[in-house]
Amino acid sequence: MRHLKTVLGLVLTAVMLFPVYWMINVSFTRDTAMRKSPPDLLPLDGTLDGYRDVLDQQLPYLGTSLVVGLGTVALTLLLAAPAAYSLAKLRPRGGGVLSFVLLIAQMIPGIIMAMGFYAIFLSTGVLNTVPGLIVADSTLAVPFAVLILTTFMSGIPEELLQAARVDGAGVVRTFVSIVLPVSRNSLITVSLFAFLWAWSDFIFASTLDQGGDHQPITLGIYHYIGNNNQEWNAIMATAVVASIPATVLLVIAQRYVAAGVTAGAVKD
Amino acid sequence: MSSAAGSRQVVGVGLAVLAAAGGLVACSPSGGDDGSTSGASQAAGGGTYTIWDPYPQYDAGSAWVKLLETCGAQAGVKVERTGYDTSDLTNKALLAAQQDNSPDVLIVDNPVVSTLAEAGVLTTTEENKLDVSSIAPNLLAAGQSGGKTYGVPIGANTLALYYNKDVLKRAGVDIAAVKDWASLTAALEKVKAAGKKGITFSAIGTEEGSFQFLPWFWGSGANLTKLDSPEGVSAVTLWSDWLKKGYAPNSVIGNTQTTSWQEFAGGEFAFAENGTWQLANAGKTGFAYGVIPIPAKDGGTAPAPTGGEFVSMPVQSDTGRYATSQKLVTCLTSGENSLTTTTTLSYVAPTEQVQARQVEQNPELKVWVEAVKAAKGRTSDDLGTKYPKISEPMWGAVQAALSGSKPPQEAMAAAQAAAASAIQ
Amino acid sequence: MQTSVRPAAATPGVRRAARGRSGQWAAWAFLAPVVLYLLVFYAYPLYRNVELSLRNYTVRSFVQGDAPFAGFGNYAKVFADATFGPALWHTVVFTLVSLAFQFTIGLALALFFSKSFRLSATLRALFLVPWLLPLIVSASTWSWMLNSDSGVVNAALGWLGIGPVNWLTSPDWALWSVIIANIWIGIPFNLVVLYSGLQAIPAAVYEAAALDGANGWQRFWRVTFPLLRPVSAITILLGLVYTLKVFDIIWIMTKGGPSGASTTFATWSYRLGFGNLVPSFGPGAAVGNLLIVMALVFGLVYIRVQRRQALT
Incomplete structure (x- = not known):
């Protein structure tokens, strides 16, 4: 069976x-x-021509993509986890409106976001830099992360939090030592998507980092897309090579999505 | 936009806070100042000149970028070059101009020049002192509007018919007999009868599709100002009949020029409509090939549209930069360097003198030089920015006719109505 | 959003007020970074998109920034356009069909993977691989496979004795082809979120249901599905928002063609604003804003449903 x-x-x-x-x-x-x-x-x-080209030219791009992906994950979690905790458990007045705004925020077309960032980044000097790209890519994930984490954190039993309060834990300590560990699964899920979105983003990279010294793999592909001609075996080879390290990361991360984290915590 | 100064500072502080909070500062300190070198501080420095081109396929070690660096060295400045995807470059150029961050030298596809000129992004040759006197007038026309010239063609390419000698031989077709549409269609019929495939081209729903359709449209004697003339309709009918009879594959409706080339390179097709830039790849296919100009409806060579980019100089707030930019552009486009540039990009040179030397070096180019001489700019005839508004309904009509959703006459009539209302 | 409407915990009056006030401070302190973030990064682009749609932008005024105010002129132009009706219909079909299949397949797979078996974690991770590919690559691969003449799908149909289908080049099929590709791309999202949702259901609930003698099917409808409802709702809502927005897949595969047969609001907006030699920013932004309004409507529906659930 x-x-x-x-x-x-x-x-x-x-x-x-x-x-x-x-x-x-x-x-x-x-x-x-x-x-x-x-x-x-x-x-x-x-x-093997496609691969020969890729291994000669694309490895630095891969490194940048990894940094951008992990940076986006870190920034997303840092912003979204506390916000989701608040929305799910602390009952802020106006929280519903904020959730709604987050939902709508995702509807702004990427290219309009990119144009807005161009102006902002140019005047703050982060155009064509990796931190700038990380901040831009995080906008793909933050609203999603807040909404998803809110949904999952709402499912954390009240008794668990009340027990902590009885023990004298403040809001911050409850968040760090109860809510975060119990939310492991959803945090990993959110991280996965934050990473994937940053990894495959093209529109922000092309608008905000095309002149940069460190460019992600989605721009590296444009080595093979000329003004008149495209080298498809090299384009596909780039995608293959690029997905190998990321796949390994995914497989490892998925192993940590475990059953019964919440349930176990309640029983104890 | 006007209140931007104040709000931008607020935004900047917010960004810094977030970046610090996210621990991002540690990630990549190296790239810190890149953004501003091409922007605000540029005017003060003067040592670095930015060049944007639509050739992302050439990286830092390529002959093209080396040529840019050499030209920079000759002008005594450092060149900072960025390659963009060509379909993206128009918007990038507009956005950069809006934020006063234009590059010093901008190389763009020729039909875009009139758009950028209308936007006030480009300087005229009067302002930038570029010498265009030796450039072939039919090529220069794409960069002219309202009596002013906005750039120099870096080189030109155009379309012709590649043919597979082995396939034609097997089908018993003599290429010398292919002189007009009727004889071409007859040749396709023979090829199909011999069990091979006829012709492939690109009828995709973008400017690329119009580019490929124009030789047939112009070759019928039609004019872009009247899409639904009997001549124009006959050009669409020619293509849709080929599809109906199986002389051309159904995939042409979605084909880019690269896809269409891949089909030809498979060795099954007798003909392919494609450009100068495939010449290098044609040698790698493993079969004998030839090139003929695209025939007009009743014989002779049809005017094909000119392809290729213009080197232009965008407007700068510091006009003192023009002198050096002008040196850079002149370096790329004149005399000995033009030969290097066009060879590097596999284009036909824009001046007769250099064209002659290209043919001397590579006799294969002769047919292409002839084709370029007969070619015509898409935005010529003073169409300028009206061209894109005609081109879009036109490629739509071609798609509608080929996919069978409308008969040719009806499709072109609808396109003419759409174009007429868009131009007003 | 559910929480704001939940009846407050029953605590004695005075103490509750005091705690409520400091509680509000704490709640908003946790929210502050995201609020700041939204203001900095979303307010300006959103303002830009509205402003673009209300002015009469030409390329020249886009650069100079002096476009005249046009009121709802761009919207009127968009409504009157012959593309409007078909594009609206395609958007609705594309979104609803994609969502239905993505969610159903995603849920079925999540249930399948929720019982652990050899290799289950690894296979589940592999399902995410489509998301690792840049869209230009995955969408191009699909158009490669669906090519009328040299595509593997038509080759396979040929072996089965079925004639070739012009997947991408026939007006009857183009929309369905991009829907198929979009469903494929959306499955991993639904699988992963719903899987996490299933993991959050305590095992004890199942044990109780099993003791009651419920069979697998009954357990799904009586236990799993109701408990999964909040996660399902947010998954569908987010999926809806993402699907309304999809343009790259369609753009790469068909450019919205042939002759508009697969044009949705998202590709239309892109074509107007950016996919053209002479961009028309105003109408492009207007179409984009219509999409935002559509999402808004569905968002309100979601909140209403949530509210009703919280009350019952």
Whole structure:
């Protein structure tokens, strides 16, 4: 029975990841075979040219993307976790309005946000810098993080917090030593998305960091997108290479999303 | 915008607080001042000149960037160059101009020049003292509006028909017999009968689609001011008939020029409409190929649109910078360097003198030089910024006709109505 | 947002007032960074978007900043445009169909993965890989697979004896093709958030239900689904906001074509404002603001539903 589930899981994952496989397939394909009809299912007569280009040129971009992704996660959690705690448990007057504003804030088109940031960043001197890009990318995640964390923190049993209060813990201590540990799962979930959004952001990077010394991988891809021509095997190869370290991070992070954190805490 | 000064400071403080709070300062101290070097402090310094180009495929070690640096060294300044995605560059240039952060030298696709000129972003040759006297008039026209010239073409490219010699041989087609639309269609029929594929092009719903359609549109004798003339409709009908009869694949409706080239490079297609820039790739396909000009409806060469970028000098608040920028542009576009530049970018030179030397070096370029001489700017005929408003309905009509959602006549009539109301 | 409407805890009058006041201070102290952040980073772009839509911007006045006030002229222009009706319809279809499938598939997968088995954590992580790919890559891969002539999907249909479908180039199919790609991209989001939601349901509840003799199906409808409702609601609401906004996938795959067959408000707004040689910022921003209004309406619906739930 357990094995059956594993097999089914593997099949589902394979279906889901077929487009990813296709991307890998194209990354090995020669220009002359790219539009072959019907297409080759395996890149047997492939080329490594795409990868040669990528390994020569793209590694610094990967480093920047990692820094930007992790920085975005840190900034997002720092801003969102206290806010969510407040909205979920401290009953601020006007909290509903704020949640609503957060929801609407996400509707502003990215390109308009980018144009606004351009003016702000130019005058503050953070245009074309990594911290600037981190701040911009965090706007993709902060409203989401606050809303999601609020939902999850609302589910923390009141008894747990009251017990802490009886023990004489203040609001801050309750937050740090009770709420945060109990919210581990949702914090990881939020971090995952903050990281992924920052990792795959293109619009902010292209508007705010195109002249920078340190550029993320989404801009690195533009090495292969010329004004008249695109090198698709190198573009796909970049995406493949770029997703390897990030996938490892994801697998590790997912292992920490564990069952019953809240439940266990209540029982104790 | 006007009250920005005060609010920006508030914003700045807020940003600093947040950055410090987030521990971001530790992440990357190195990039700290980059933003301002291209902006405010630029006017005071004078040592660094910024260049923006739409060639992100060339990185710091490429021949193109080295050429920029050499030109900078000759002018005694440091060059800071950024490569942008070409479809992005118009907005970047407008945004930068709005924030008074324009680059000193801006290289943009030629149909964009009239837009940026209308926005007041670019200096005229009267202001910037660039010499354009030796440039071929048909190429220069794309950068002119209202009697003023806003830049120098760095080089030109255009469209022609690549053909696969092996496929034509097998189908028994003599390329010399392909002289007009009828003979081309006949050749496609033979190719299809021989079990191969006819022709591929790009009819995507962007400017790229219009670019590829124009040789047929102009070759029919139609004029952009009247899309639904019988000639114009005949050009759309030519394409949609090819699709209907299976001479061209259905995928052309979504094809970019790169996709279309990949199809041709597969070796199954007899013809491909593509540009000068594919010449280097054509050698790598592994089959024998040739190039002919795109035929007009009743024979002769159809005027193809000119492609390629203009080097321009955006307006600066410090007009003292123009003298040095002018040296940089002249360095890129004149004499010996023009040969290097156009060879680097695989373009045809904008002056006859350099064109002759290119053909001397590479006889394959002869057909392209001829095609460029017959080519026509999209924004020429004093269309200027009216062109984009005509082009968008036009590519829409082509898509509608090819996908079968409207017959050619109806599609072009609707496009003409849309264009006419957009221009007003 | 649920909390603001919850009946306050029953504590004696005077003490409650005193604690309430200091409680408000603490509550807003925790919120202060985010409020400041919103003011700094969202207020200006939002103001810009409204201002862009109310003025008559040309490229020249965009640069000079002296566009004349146009009132609702841009909106009138947008409403009168022939694109308006089809784009609205496509937006509604795109959003609702995408949401329904993303949520259902995401929930089914979350339930599947909630029972731990060999490799379950790793496979669950792998489901997120689509999000690691820059959209230009994933959307291009989809258009590669769906290509009429050389795509693997049509090749597979061919092996099954079904004729080729012009996925991206036929007006009848283009919208469905971008919806399929969008569902694929949205599944990981739903899976991960709903999975976390399932993990937050205490195991004791299930044990009690099992003792009552409820079978798997009954347990899902009577226990899991009601307890998952807050998380489901926020997932759907956020999914809705994100789906309304989607433009890159459609833009890369079809450019909103052929001849407008897959144009939504988001791609229309982009085409007007940025996807053109001569941008029309005003109408572009107006369409963008209509999208914001749509999200606003759904947000209000969400709050109403939340309120009713809190009261019952």
